[in-house]
Amino acid sequence: MTEEVSLMNRTNELFQEQLTILNVGAPNFREDLKLQGQQVTQIKWQPPMDGDQELLELLDRYSFDDGVVEANRKAVDIVMSASPVLIGIEPAYKVVPGMTEDTILHSGPPITWDHMCGTMQGAVIGALLYEGRAADEGEARQLAASGRITFSPCHEHSAVGPMAGIISPSMPVHIVENRTTGNRAYCSVNEGLGKVLRFGAFSSSVLERLRWIEKEFAPVLNKAVEMAGGVDLKLITAQAVQMGDECHNRNKAATSLFFKEITPFMVQSGYPMPQVLRAIDFIRSNDHYFLNLSMPACKSALDAACGVERSTVVTAMARNGVEFGIKVSGLGRL
Amino acid sequence: MTEEVSLMNRTNELFQEQLTILNVGAPNFREDLKLQGQQVTQIKWQPPMDGDQELLELLDRYSFDDGVVEANRKAVDIVMSASPVLIGIEPAYKVVPGMTEDTILHSGPPITWDHMCGTMQGAVIGALLYEGRAADEGEARQLAASGRITFSPCHEHSAVGPMAGIISPSMPVHIVENRTTGNRAYCSVNEGLGKVLRFGAFSSSVLERLRWIEKEFAPVLNKAVEMAGGVDLKLITAQAVQMGDECHNRNKAATSLFFKEITPFMVQSGYPMPQVLRAIDFIRSNDHYFLNLSMPACKSALDAACGVERSTVVTAMARNGVEFGIKVSGLGRL
Numbered sequence: 001m002t003e004e005v006s007l008m009n010r011t012n013e014l015f016q017e018q019l020t021i022l023n024v025g026a027p028n029f030r031e032d033l034k035l036q037g038q039q040v041t042q043i044k045w046q047p048p049m050d051g052d053q054e055l056l057e058l059l060d061r062y063s064f065d066d067g068v069v070e071a072n073r074k075a076v077d078i079v080m081s082a083s084p085v086l087i088g089i090e091p092a093y094k095v096v097p098g099m100t101e102d103t104i105l106h107s108g109p110p111i112t113w114d115h116m117c118g119t120m121q122g123a124v125i126g127a128l129l130y131e132g133r134a135a136d137e138g139e140a141r142q143l144a145a146s147g148r149i150t151f152s153p154c155h156e157h158s159a160v161g162p163m164a165g166i167i168s169p170s171m172p173v174h175i176v177e178n179r180t181t182g183n184r185a186y187c188s189v190n191e192g193l194g195k196v197l198r199f200g201a202f203s204s205s206v207l208e209r210l211r212w213i214e215k216e217f218a219p220v221l222n223k224a225v226e227m228a229g230g231v232d233l234k235l236i237t238a239q240a241v242q243m244g245d246e247c248h249n250r251n252k253a254a255t256s257l258f259f260k261e262i263t264p265f266m267v268q269s270g271y272p273m274p275q276v277l278r279a280i281d282f283i284r285s286n287d288h289y290f291l292n293l294s295m296p297a298c299k300s301a302l303d304a305a306c307g308v309e310r311s312t313v314v315t316a317m318a319r320n321g322v323e324f325g326i327k328v329s330g331l332g333r334l
Numbered sequence: 335m336t337e338e339v340s341l342m343n344r345t346n347e348l349f350q351e352q353l354t355i356l357n358v359g360a361p362n363f364r365e366d367l368k369l370q371g372q373q374v375t376q377i378k379w380q381p382p383m384d385g386d387q388e389l390l391e392l393l394d395r396y397s398f399d400d401g402v403v404e405a406n407r408k409a410v411d412i413v414m415s416a417s418p419v420l421i422g423i424e425p426a427y428k429v430v431p432g433m434t435e436d437t438i439l440h441s442g443p444p445i446t447w448d449h450m451c452g453t454m455q456g457a458v459i460g461a462l463l464y465e466g467r468a469a470d471e472g473e474a475r476q477l478a479a480s481g482r483i484t485f486s487p488c489h490e491h492s493a494v495g496p497m498a499g500i501i502s503p504s505m506p507v508h509i510v511e512n513r514t515t516g517n518r519a520y521c522s523v524n525e526g527l528g529k530v531l532r533f534g535a536f537s538s539s540v541l542e543r544l545r546w547i548e549k550e551f552a553p554v555l556n557k558a559v560e561m562a563g564g565v566d567l568k569l570i571t572a573q574a575v576q577m578g579d580e581c582h583n584r585n586k587a588a589t590s591l592f593f594k595e596i597t598p599f600m601v602q603s604g605y606p607m608p609q610v611l612r613a614i615d616f617i618r619s620n621d622h623y624f625l626n627l628s629m630p631a632c633k634s635a636l637d638a639a640c641g642v643e644r645s646t647v648v649t650a651m652a653r654n655g656v657e658f659g660i661k662v663s664g665l666g667r668l
Contacts, residue, residue, distance in 0.1 A: 243577035243587050253577050256590040263597050264614050273601070280598050 063312060071311035075329045078308070082301030083179040085230040086293060089189070089222045091214070093169035096157050096186050100169070104128075105154045107165025108320025113144045113151065117321035122200025123164035124151075129202055130210045131168050137202070155316050155327065159186040160299045162291060163198035164321070171210065172218035174293055176233065178300035185299035189213050190292040192285070212278075220279040224265035231261050233297040240290070247294040254290035259283050307333040397646060405645035409663045412642070416635030417513040419564040420627060423523070423556045425548070427503035430491050430520050434503070438462075439488045441499025442654025447478045447485065451655035456534025457498035458485075463536055464544045465502050471536070489650050489661065493520040494633040496625060497532035498655070505544065506552035508627055510567065512634035519633035523547050524626040526619070546612075554613040558599035565595050567631040574624070581628040588624035593617050641667040 021040045023030040030040045062068055093099050104127055106120055116124070125140040128149075134140035143149060154165050161167055166188075173186040191209055195201040225231060237247055240254035247254055262283070266276055283289045302315040311329035318325055355374045357364045364374040396402055427433050438461055440454060450458070459474040462483075468474035477483060488499050495501055500522075507520040525543055529535040559565060571581055574588035581588055596617075600610055617623045636649040645663035652659055 239586070252573070253587060253590070256587070256594050259594050259597075260590050260618055263593075264611060264618060267601055267607070267611060267614070277598060277601060280601070284594055284598060 059312075065310075068310050068312060071308050071330065072313050075305040075308040075311040075313040075315075078181065078305040079301050079313075081180050082234070082304055084176050084185075084233045084297035084300045085179050086174055086225055086233055087177045087184075087230045088175045088225050089172045089218045090175060091169065091218075092159075092167050092171050092173045092186065092188075095175055095184075096159055096167070096173060098152070098157050100150065102148060103150045103152055103169065105152055105157055105159055105161070105165065105167040106320060107154060107161060107163065108318040109323050109325030110153055110156075111151065111320045111322060113149075115322055119200035120164045120166070120321050122202055123166040123197050124149075126197045126200075126202030126206055126210075127166050127168035127171075130197075130207050131170055153318070153320075153325075155318055157186070158184060158299070158303060160295045161188050161198065162190070162295065164200060165318075166197060170214055172214055172222075174296055176293070176296040176300045177230075178304050181304040183300060183304050185296035185303060187292045187296035187299070189217070190286060190288050190290075192282075192288065213282075216275050217279045217282055220266055220269050220271045220276055221262070223269040223271070224262050227265040227268060228262060231258065233293055236261070236290070237294060237297060245290075248291060251290040251294070252287040254294065255283065255287050258290050258293065305329050393646075399644075402644050402646060405642050405664065406647050409639040409642040409645040409647040409649075412515065412639040413635050413647075415514050416568070416631075416638055418510050418519075418567045418631035418634045419513050420508055420559055420567055421511045421518075421564045422509045422559050423506045423552045424509060425503065425552075426493075426501050426505050426507045426520065426522075429509055429518075430493055430501070430507060432486070432491050434484065436482060437484045437486055437503065439486055439491055439493055439495070439499065439501040440654060441488060441495060441497065442652040443657050443659030444487055444490075445485065445654045445656060447483075449656055453534035454498045454500070454655050456536055457500040457531050458483075460531045460534075460536030460540055460544075461500050461502035461505075464531075464541050465504055487652070487654075487659075489652055491520070492518060492633070492637060494629045494652075495522050495532065496524070496629065498534060499652075500531060504548055506548055506556075508630055510627070510630040510634045511564075512638050515638040517634060517637055519630035519637060521626045521630035521633070523551070524620060524622050524624075526616075526622065547616075550609050551613045551616055554600055554603050554605050554610055555596070557603040557605070558596050561599040561602060562596060565592065567627055570595070570624070571628060571631060579624075582625060585624040585628070586621040588628065589617065589621050592624050592627065639663050 019038055021033055021038055022043055023033070023040050024043045025045045027042060030042050033040045092105075093101065096105070099105075104124055106116075106124070111120075113121070113124070121144070124144050125134075125137055128134045128140040128143055129136075134143050154160050154167060159167055159173065167173060167186075171188050173188055176185045176187070178184070191197060191206075191213070195203055195206050197206050197210065236254055236257045239257055240247055240251070243253035245251055245253045263280055266280055269276060305311070305313060306315050306327065306329055308329045313329040314326050315329050316327035353372055355367055355372055356377055357367070357374050358377045359379045361376060364376050367374045426439075427435065430439070433439075438458055440450075440458070445454075447455070447458070455478070458478050459468075459471055462468045462474040462477055463470075468477050488494050488501060493501055493507065501507060501520075505522050507522055510519045510521070512518070525531060525540075525547070529537055529540050531540050531544065570588055570591045573591055574581055574585070577587035579585055579587045597614055600614055603610060639645070639647060640649050640661065640663055642663045647663040648660050649663050650661040
């Protein structure tokens, strides 16, 4: 998104001069800024939620109940022993449970079109244009508001996506299988930085890239993953964390390691070499590629821990731009 | 080398049991072992060199001389501003200064055949077999001892190599140019782990690999580097160090980053795809590949700082298995 880029440029400019910085809340930012030689004034602040004292005490007591402790240990064991493996990439309508041609998945808890923030609406408009369901922004808005589109949270379809998290039927999704428990998780392909759907952009360059991902990129990667017999994402993540990635906003090591695993198979995929080279270059030039693999890897691990009776382990945390929601293991599978 | 592998296995076995460990000298090893839950007894020891007190004082005084301080600052500036770029890979006889068909380069200070340690002799035997100068070990030993082979330190030919550091005329060497100063440095290709020439092995598998590197691998890489317009080694090293590599015994990040830079060009090199794939897989499966790029990168930076009058900066430290030598900037160019 252009705003994002210009903000980054502006930030770089600002750091050339001596700044007066107020940091509100979490002190970590202060520490990092201090390391960069900046003067920081810390303002003590915390979210205005003192909580319901009675409820908190009840939760505390509940958490130390032997049965709950045991249930939580079981849930954590399931998460820790997960073995997420990338096994393919296919259009969402073919593989994502409950996906229909009128379904659009989004990030966070359930939300209706009229309550979505602008960014998510922008991404929905982009998805409808990409799917050929609308000819322009106006038609897309009309269709989105008409009630004919089913909006549903990614997290209710074993899926996950960064930012707006929009997944429409034709979008290829990485298929990650937790080989320990057999469940699968799905995630779209990271588009890179700049103008991208996940930040609500829907210009022609965004739509062209989505179509290219679908028509050219995904078939090559899918074939390569098949030839590789799957790619072990836990192994890559474990190494990448040692190499300084946190695998969310820093994915350079993980993307490089993934690239090293998959490239030889992409070359041997049998697709025309110019297409293969564009596909290779797409991963090569996007250090965030692995984000959309680490997310479903975690999703496949945490989904496996859903539905452990009495467990208070949080298995999902997600926001849709308006509301924030969590899923708790003991509250059921969905 | 098989001994190396079996030693590693033995080490792994040992770490299954509780050990009694004596650590002699540098305490760093004790600290690391403690972190692994091992009991360590530290023995205070330092090399039996108290030094020549008079000479030490003279050196101290010399080091604080304004002219020397200024010269050292100049030498360090040259090192810090180096810009090492991989520009190609060619047989040593074509590019290494002073290389003749009878020359064999080795690690460390000058040494004659009869004084070489077994490892270096083994590597020389391997090089002579690889070059077709001898039919078997006996002939190679005879030729090496005959005086017809010129043994010369890598460091006297702008070259560098790990362990035995043997470079013979036909061996392809990475060509690294310091774009700040224009000088070049050269280094052989890392063979991987297991039986390798640099540890003195010269069995048929070692020689076959060397021939494959020369005939199949080097041409593909050379073309790829040319198409890439060179590969910036400082950029990769700077990132890899942030990712946990020290770029000597841990090169996984650097090798992965290098792999990501060069693979697309290898695919487009025009060589037959099976050959290209073998070349790609050779880098992919050897995490130490970058060692033989970081070494000449440093060499090109430090060589540039040779010959700064009055500078006491050490521009090379190297051992040949018997003796250890240093080069000091102010003592001249060679």
